[in-house]
Amino acid sequence: MNIHKFVMPEVIFGNGSIHQVGESCLRLGATNVLIVSDPGVTEAGWLDVVIKSCRQVGLKYTTFCDVTINPKDEEVKKGCEAYLENECDAIIGIGGGSSIDAAKAVAILATNGGQIHEYEGVDKIQLPLPPQVMVPTTAGSGSEVSQFSVIVNTKEKKKMTIISRSLIPDIAIIDPETLSTKSAHLTASTGLDVLTHGIEAYVSLAATPLTDVQAQNAISLVGKYLRPSVASKINQEAKTNMAMASLQAGLAFSNAILGAVHAMSHAVGGRYPLLHGDINSILLPHVMEFNLLANPKKFADIACFLGMDTRGMSYMEAGRKTIEYVKQLAEDIGVPQRLSDIGVKQEEIRKMSLVAFHDACMITNPRDITVEEIEGIFRKAW
Amino acid sequence: MVNKMNDRQQLISLLTGVQSSKKSYYTELKKMVIELKKKNMQLEIINDITKSFNIDMSMDEMLKNSIDKLKTIFPVERISLSLCENHKLVLTNVYPAHSLYFPIGFVLPKERSLYWQVIQSLEKIFYQIEEDEDLYVEVAVYNALGIRSVLLIPLISKGKVIGVLSIGSKEKVVYDEDDLSFFQQFCDQLAVCIENARLYNEVLTSKKEWEETFRAVSEMIFLIDLEGNVLRYNDAANEFFQGDLYKKDICKLLSINPKESPIVEILETKKPVHRRIHIQQRVCELRSYPVLNEKQNMYAVIMYLNDITEKLQIEAQLVQSGKLAAIGEMAAGIAHELNNPLTAILGNAQLLLRSFSKDDRIYKLLFDIYSCGKRCKTIIQNLLTFSRQDEYRFEDCSINDAVEQVLGLIGDQICKQNIIIQKRLDVSIELIEGNVQQISQIVLNLLINAKDALEEIDIPEKIIVIETKSIVEAGEHWVVLSVRDNGKGIEEQYLQEIFNPFFTTKRPGKGTGLGLSVSLGIAEAHGGTIEVVSELGKGSEFILKLPKKK
Numbered sequence: 007m008n009i010h011k012f013v014m015p016e017v018i019f020g021n022g023s024i025h026q027v028g029e030s031c032l033r034l035g036a037t038n039v040l041i042v043s044d045p046g047v048t049e050a051g052w053l054d055v056v057i058k059s060c061r062q063v064g065l066k067y068t069t070f071c072d073v074t075i076n077p078k079d080e081e082v083k084k085g086c087e088a089y090l091e092n093e094c095d096a097i098i099g100i101g102g103g104s105s106i107d108a109a110k111a112v113a114i115l116a117t118n119g120g121q122i123h124e125y126e127g128v129d130k131i132q133l134p135l136p137p138q139v140m141v142p143t144t145a146g147s148g149s150e151v152s153q154f155s156v157i158v159n160t161k162e163k164k165k166m167t168i169i170s171r172s173l174i175p176d177i178a179i180i181d182p183e184t185l186s187t188k189s190a191h192l193t194a195s196t197g198l199d200v201l202t203h204g205i206e207a208y209v210s211l212a213a214t215p216l217t218d219v220q221a222q223n224a225i226s227l228v229g230k231y232l233r234p235s236v237a238s239k240i241n242q243e244a245k246t247n248m249a250m251a252s253l254q255a256g257l258a259f260s261n262a263i264l265g266a267v268h269a270m271s272h273a274v275g276g277r278y279p280l281l282h283g284d285i286n287s288i289l290l291p292h293v294m295e296f297n298l299l300a301n302p303k304k305f306a307d308i309a310c311f312l313g314m315d316t317r318g319m320s321y322m323e324a325g326r327k328t329i330e331y332v333k334q335l336a337e338d339i340g341v342p343q344r345l346s347d348i349g350v351k352q353e354e355i356r357k358m359s360l361v362a363f364h365d366a367c368m369i370t371n372p373r374d375i376t377v378e379e380i381e382g383i384f385r386k387a388w
Numbered sequence: 389m390v391n392k393m394n395d396r397q398q399l400i401s402l403l404t405g406v407q408s409s410k411k412s413y414y415t416e417l418k419k420m421v422i423e424l425k426k427k428n429m430q431l432e433i434i435n436d437i438t439k440s441f442n443i444d445m446s447m448d449e450m451l452k453n454s455i456d457k458l459k460t461i462f463p464v465e466r467i468s469l470s471l472c473e474n475h476k477l478v479l480t481n482v483y484p485a486h487s488l489y490f491p492i493g494f495v496l497p498k499e500r501s502l503y504w505q506v507i508q509s510l511e512k513i514f515y516q517i518e519e520d521e522d523l524y525v526e527v528a529v530y531n532a533l534g535i536r537s538v539l540l541i542p543l544i545s546k547g548k549v550i551g552v553l554s555i556g557s558k559e560k561v562v563y564d565e566d567d568l569s570f571f572q573q574f575c576d577q578l579a580v581c582i583e584n585a586r587l588y589n590e591v592l593t594s595k596k597e598w599e600e601t602f603r604a605v606s607e608m609i610f611l612i613d614l615e616g617n618v619l620r621y622n623d624a625a626n627e628f629f630q631g632d633l634y635k636k637d638i639c640k641l642l643s644i645n646p647k648e649s650p651i652v653e654i655l656e657t658k659k660p661v662h663r664r665i666h667i668q669q670r671v672c673e674l675r676s677y678p679v680l681n682e683k684q685n686m687y688a689v690i691m692y693l694n695d696i697t698e699k700l701q702i703e704a705q706l707v708q709s710g711k712l713a714a715i716g717e718m719a720a721g722i723a724h725e726l727n728n729p730l731t732a733i734l735g736n737a738q739l740l741l742r743s744f745s746k747d748d749r750i751y752k753l754l755f756d757i758y759s760c761g762k763r764c765k766t767i768i769q770n771l772l773t774f775s776r777q778d779e780y781r782f783e784d785c786s787i788n789d790a791v792e793q794v795l796g797l798i799g800d801q802i803c804k805q806n807i808i809i810q811k812r813l814d815v816s817i818e819l820i821e822g823n824v825q826q827i828s829q830i831v832l833n834l835l836i837n838a839k840d841a842l843e844e845i846d847i848p849e850k851i852i853v854i855e856t857k858s859i860v861e862a863g864e865h866w867v868v869l870s871v872r873d874n875g876k877g878i879e880e881q882y883l884q885e886i887f888n889p890f891f892t893t894k895r896p897g898k899g900t901g902l903g904l905s906v907s908l909g910i911a912e913a914h915g916g917t918i919e920v921v922s923e924l925g926k927g928s929e930f931i932l933k934l935p936k937k938k
């Protein structure tokens with residue numbers, strides 16, 4: 007690829023930046039915002055912080071907090087109804103990937119109308135979306151900077167990937183302090199998602215020098231700070247760096263797209279209410295083993311980013327070391343190791359493979375892949 | 389394999405969005421504003437068409453207006469309109485005018501015609517013109533004018549196709565559904581307007597025709613409201629009365645006593661009114677009819693006035709000459725019958741006279757017989773001359789002869805009524821060119837009228853002066869006969885009317901009212917006139933003026 011493009015929203019990063027959410031909306035011309043969130047975030051008190059910030063600048067607001075893990079089309083529909091009924095003119099998404107993806111999907115329907123499944127695929131959005139301000143609280147999904155929104159189609163039991171430039175939020179506010187309320191397990195799970203984003207973006211067919219820089223940085227930061235971050239809720243340095251890792255990984259994959267891990271993970275997530283990071287952490291090493299052949303140099307690079315000494319090693323050897331590192335990291339932070347451990351049924355592997363084969367993320371996977379090969383990977387990971 | 393590679397590359401660039409950008413509200417707004425402007429303009433155009441019919445704009449102006457507005461939203465360079473006329477399709481308007489190719493009025497052939505195709509299919513046709521094709525006759529036009537695409541729309545009014553509108557552009561335009569439906573609306577409206585304009589003109593033409601008929605009728609026609617005011621009138625009325633008659637009171641205009649107003653009569657009877665009236669020395673026949681609205685209520689009166697003076701004069705002349713002819717015939721018969729016995733009487737009397745001396749008493753008696761017989765013979769002779777009706781030839785004659793003839797006929801009779809006739813004839817009077825019999829008739833009428841005027845009054849000395857003379861007036865030589873009496877005179881109000889046929893103040897049986905009318909007719913036929921001067925109770929003078937012989 008000789009011509010490439012790098013897009014990202016306005017980014018506000020730093021401790022306490024969450025308090026700027028109201029003013030950010032005001033700057034975008036909002037007068038009445040819809041705040042999309044989920045019960046967990048509400049419980050952690052972050053929703054109140056956002057509301058307070060809105061109140062302070064005199065913004066009217068409506069809350070919609072019925073988003074579940076892996077947001078569903080029906081929730082999006084309800085969110086849109088809330089938006090229209092209350093005559094909102096901007097959207098705030100606060101929470102993990104689910105809340106932010108749901109907020110984006112509500113934005114689509116708010117101005118374009120129709121059903122969310124009509125927008126599945128690339129560039130199906132015709133009309134501009136209302137101003138969107140996103141506040142991630144999990145450091146993982148990268149959705150706050152990406153042009154993706156993943157919504158579950160309840161009828162067909164699958165995750166729909168919607169890709170459009172218009173889905174890139176106007177402002178992303180990343181406040182590392184929000185990470186302090188995360189449980190150790192959630193920190194580990196989202197942390198591995200960040201690593202997956204970094205690695206998949208780095209080896210992606212659509213990678214560019216601009217995305218490579220982001221991916222490299224994200225990978226190094228995860229290597230250094232994920233373990234301490236899982237270990238302590240109050241390690242500010244670790245939290246801040248993991249937040250930065252998440253942001254940079256997000257910028258990388260939003261522009262370079264992902265690969266087989268996410269394609270397969272989407273297929274699993276469409277059927278089981280599992281943590282996205284958990285599924286990724288199980289699949290990541292197996293997909294890396296399969297992909298190594300496609301670009302040994304890049305996998306060798308990753309070993310360096312993770313701080314390993316690869317002198318005297320061939321690219322393949324260094325690449326294998328990277329895979330071992332990933333496996334070790336997963337073990338260290340205590341994320342699940344096998345699909346069978348988290349309740350995935352073996353009988354569904356075939357079906358999930360087919361779905362994964364057609365997932366948009368598969369397009370940028372560095373190695374050509376068949377349905378059978380996907381099935382093989384699933385079985386290894388089961 | 390290669391293909392697959394390309395596919396993949398394409399998918400990747402799609403995913404990373406190299407060709408796409410975030411949608412912006414600004415562009416969206418711009419699009420919407422343009423869209424709104426377009427819609428507004430479209431509405432304005434449709435509105436304009438509807439309006440322009442009302443203010444009676446010509447079709448050319450209407451098209452110009454539309455195209456100017458259309459241009460702001462569509463790349464339209466030319467509009468042409470062809471209308472169906474008696475199963476033919478005729479080019480009627482082209483705008484702008486310089487984009488004319490076929491002349492206005494050109495009849496489009498049915499073969500290979502795009503326009504006809506539209507008429508027959510009743511469907512819009514959008515046609516892109518290729519440089520080197522000549523499939524249709526119209527394409528030559530477009531090629532010559534540089535038109536690259538045309539939209540042809542049938543004009544349908546009340547389910548009937550009345551023509552085709554062609555909208556031409558110099559570029560290859562693309563119209564979407566909305567545009568097409570706008571053009572359809574535009575044409576529907578246009579069709580309605582054209583149809584309306586046609587109907588309106590039809591009504592206008594027939595109205596004009598009626599108006600012209602109304603104006604051209606030689607009888608005077610008035611439309612009068614129930615108060616008697618003139619609402620409308622035709623040219624004949626205008627010519628007769630001269631000047632603006634609008635809102636004039638009809639009774640005053642016609643010198644009718646308001647109590648006898650025909651309008652009042654119609655209002656009462658609801659029936660037509662027929663009358664004969666005299667206006668300005670003319671006799672007119674008046675007929676009035678009620679004008680009813682749909683509810684059968686009368687709201688106006690239509691009045692016809694026909695000047696029948698000439699007609700009556702001719703009639704009168706016919707009547708009188710008929711009468712005279714009859715008298716003449718009878719007189720000739722009687723004269724003839726009397727002539728023989730008179731000859732015998734005169735012969736015998738002459739013979740007997742020779743037998744007596746002039747001193748003899750019998751001679752005196754015989755001479756009386758002889759001279760009375762002689763006078764009878766003269767009267768008979770005159771009667772015979774006067775009644776020679778056959779020849780109305782014009783010849784040189786003396787007005788004095790006419791006087792003598794008439795006096796010979798009735799002079800004695802008048803004298804017997806104690807009326808003195810003073811004869812002042814100019815012996816050197818100029819001759820006139822005319823018919824002595826007819827002139828005599830005038831003298832006779834004037835004399836009888838004078839006698840009648842004297843008969844009715846009681847004065848010590850009743851005199852009729854008959855005078856003839858030659859005069860020069862305004863460089864013309866005239867021969868004048870004046871008959872003057874010191875009789876009862878004529879009331880001033882009648883002075884205008886006495887020359888009208890059938891005007892008489894005499895009791896039935898005595899006067900027919902034709903004398904003066906016939907006399908004036910004869911005088912005019914000789915290029916002359918009759919004037920009257922009269923004072924009530926003092927007498928009247930009638931002056932006959934005839935041009936002298938050239």
Ligand SMILES: Nc1ncnc2c1ncn2[C@@H]1O[C@H](COP(=O)(O)OP(=O)(O)OP(=O)(O)O)[C@@H](O)[C@H]1O
Nearest residue numbers: 837838841877886892893899900901902903904928
């Ligand atoms: N010399 C006159 N003096 C007074 N009135 C006259 C005289 N001559 C005419 N008139 C008036 O004019 C009227 C019209 O006269 P005109 O000779 O036309 O008709 P007429 O004498 O009444 O009838 P006729 O047809 O027998 O002559 C008369 O009835 C009379 O009233």
Ligand SMILES: [Fe+2]
Nearest residue numbers: 147199203282
């Ligand atoms: Fe992810």
Ligand SMILES: [Mg+2]
Nearest residue numbers: 833837903904
């Ligand atoms: Mg008379």
